Amino acid sequence: MRDMWNNIAAACFLIALGTGSTIQYLGFHDTTHHSAPLSQLIATTARDVTVFDAPELVTAVDGDDAWTSSVRRGDKLLQGMHMSNKGAAELYGMGESVESPYDGDLHGALESWGYNDNSEALKKVADKECNMDSASGHMLKKTFGDLGMTTKPKSQGGSNECFLIQHYNSPAVILDEKDKTQPEKAKQFYKAPCGTEFRITGAEHTVGVNAEGAAIFAMDIKSPAKAARSLWRRAAKIEELPHIRSFSDISWACWNRAAAGNIQNIKYLFVTMIINTETNRHIKQALKTLKSPKEEAEGWPGSEFEMATDAGKALLGSPVGRWAGYFLMQHKRQLGGSKYISKVRVFKSEKPGSLPYFLFYVEGPDAEIKLVTGAETSQLTENTRNSSVESRLVKMSTDSKSVVKQHFFHAKF
Template identity: 30%
Template sequence: MFSRSQSFRGQTTTLYDAHSTFQVLAKRNLNEPRPKVAFWDDDTASAEDWKTYKAKGGALMCGLEGSDQAAGRLIGDTRQPPSAASKFNGDLQTELQDWYWRRVDPATYSCSFSQHWQFPRAMESLGLSGTSKAQGGDNECFRTEHWDPERRDGNGNQIPVVNQWYTVSGYSKQYRATKAHYEFGVDTKGGAIYGIFLEAPQASAKRLWGKVPIKNELPELRAFSDVIWGYWNRNNPDIKNIRYFFMVGISNDLTNQLIASSLVNKKTELTEWPGIEFSTATDEGHALLGSPNGTAFAYFLMQHKAQLGQKTITKITVFRPENDDELEFVDASLVFHVEDGPEPPPDDGAMADTDTENAHVVRKSATTNFDKKNVVQVHEVYM
């Protein structure tokens, strides 16, 4: 189930830049074959990666369960008082257009979660529709790409993406298209969002431009968490009704390694629904939440506390499609379970300064252990 191919190393794991989320997300394109994935002994996460993403997930849980001010302090927000709130709100139709995102048709099968993705029992168990609106279901799929496929030169020829530049009102510079893409499903009735085919501007620009992009070369509106917020916020009578986040058919090497380590730690293997559950109070739950395929969902909730209320992710389910394929030929999927969280404790400013020399942030929080002794939890997130 887990790929032997090279994993992504040396990734930035700081929570300081919400817009770096999903820099190394699943990058399977529509025209690429489904990868063969197998569970090999060396497919678990390295000790360094496990420590990094476990710490990141723990810090994200602090942000989810803390106040907006505490979450803002956690991600290094410079506003006074600090806030985790995203600058991108509303349905974002104008903002997405301004930042050169263009709607294109998604794959015809993207919203067929019961049949194509083979999750019928999962859909039924969670009370969700397994089909698209076009087929009488509740799911609507979208695809947005960071370039304009309809842009033509004077002779009517399509302008290649590498030659596409754009400007944004209020900004003095020109920006270059990245051909990033996000394809995802939204079920406002059932309360679910599905990540399907994803490649963020950071990753696509690096591939297209042949160099690591500088942050200010990228669109300000680039985080998957912001993009899906805009679509979730459209024609939705109850935006607080978010119950599940899915990441479908994961092909990201690092996330698969973190999944493998979590399963090994629990002495189990990838199974069909009901799959394997990991509480976000555990190391495994933290690692999966902090993974490249989990972070954006935490940001979605953390950056919209004012609109959604105090939401948290209580557990993560790992599962495989419901078919007879051999384990080495299937991809794992993740479900992040959302619930109303407890009221956050009073903000006490319990955040140490950023250690810029050693490049990490420390967040301390008081709690009580099973012996009813007061202890201090420390979440260190390395940049």
Template identity: 30%
Template structure:
């Protein structure tokens, strides 16, 4: 029988609730729904029309970040630690480097969607882990680390992103997301907003990671958000489940189309909107409009039963050319 906590929530090893039953208030619901609706519109629009949704309006919705050389410029470093480049997606513990690693409990979704179960170096056959740090793990204490861009000195923030990439079926996994803006709050002294790296958003780092390995870049079917701990996203999940009178459970969980209010709210969450930007800001490289059609919410088969989301990606089909109907004219 699939494990399902009596509370419907998730609990960590200390007995503390990991997925509280708090809900969004009405104002935050409307805000996330608006963000989600704008992303739905942007994904289905031209670059020119999508750019009108930005404040201030831009000449194009295209992201300026399409060169992986920008990673080094803005002090993003590839983590090479073998532990950091590992993840256990199975429903049981696995020994790695002499230690037992708990599993995410994702065997059911990975098997059903035709994805590999293990990490490895080849994204065509395995889930390739890419871990980017905004600091030098072997350098000076982080608060003392600096880098220079265009004659201006910036400080390392401690931000980091851990992605999984699989290019045969086409899936990208978000495993750890700590944006520089959030990490900078713990730096001493704090780093002001104007000193943060220009290259900092998860959607841009995810794109550069994906584009490095994927060919064609448009061969992408799924975004996975694994073990979601963001408070806003957790509240959104609780609220959409309550509003639809559906239970929180294991795969396949509950599916919300993005043409519904609930789907738009999930897309507008911190764990959803980066994926919308990923598609809306790279239309040229993707070859055509691609969009998120639905979002599945579920927990893994292992404790602490923290929520996951799978966002399904589809390609917009070009309009069918219709032949003009012509009436045969009788000859006199």
């Protein structure tokens, strides 16, 4: 795998053009191993950059507060999840495909972009996080029991497997010329597949997987952009960041490793111990929308929010929630169709003083929705003459010229 990445190093390039609110980002693409076209890596606005789930690089809609912005982002994610690959690409202005170019387990690929990819030492650290009934970590015995999952890590005979991936101390780090050792983290550089030297960002991701229970756990999300701001003491430019950097891509790699041969069986996407300030504000606001308003999240089973509600959309579109939508939207082909999130549960663990958790429920694939314009209406009418059709209006533009509908056709007998 590593040889493959080296052989196509010439295809690695990054162009970041900032003209007003427009940003174009073109990243590394391996046409042999990834079916998505290079054009999908082009982002049209600062709001919809290709690395979708990097919150530091995403700006709110002009004039919107954080809640409204998250509702809109969550709503757009829902549409993208329900649509076909091409439909989602059109929705996001991504050409013909919204599929991520980074597929499979990414062994070798992550290291080539400067990551210390779950080394033996890191595995031991991550394994401690995988005990989901531990007083020193997560206490989710009731949650796992209701979902039919074991709380123990694989090292103790259970089904949980955790991965720790850090963007520093990697085998790819360029050694000091004098003593041939790795420099301190703030001074580490690596040579990317294109031959250009990049600086280590200090990013860290911990991903848990229970393949038997069809679940993924976002346990630690410290993105390259956020980590670089701290390590470099300044904001990173897009062209300074590793091309593989979205949590949805990294969690997809971990899912492929742990659930190899059965990657379509995904039911639950968790976010554990949420500390993000904006997301916690959204949680408080969402809880106030309940018929019996609550001041804070409660223990399992907590509170449930359907995706048809603004509260559900805001939590999905929140800084730590949106990765779940991109995970499904950008891997339709591999997952067997357009899977989507139907609801989210907010709860706390059994540990005293627990922080909130998210549990996103995955369903589908169902019938896909598509963008329908006036020019397509006559053809749609012709198609329904010999069938009964159930149509659901999903969204309409302010001028009523463009609508999003979901159509279910039933043959007449």
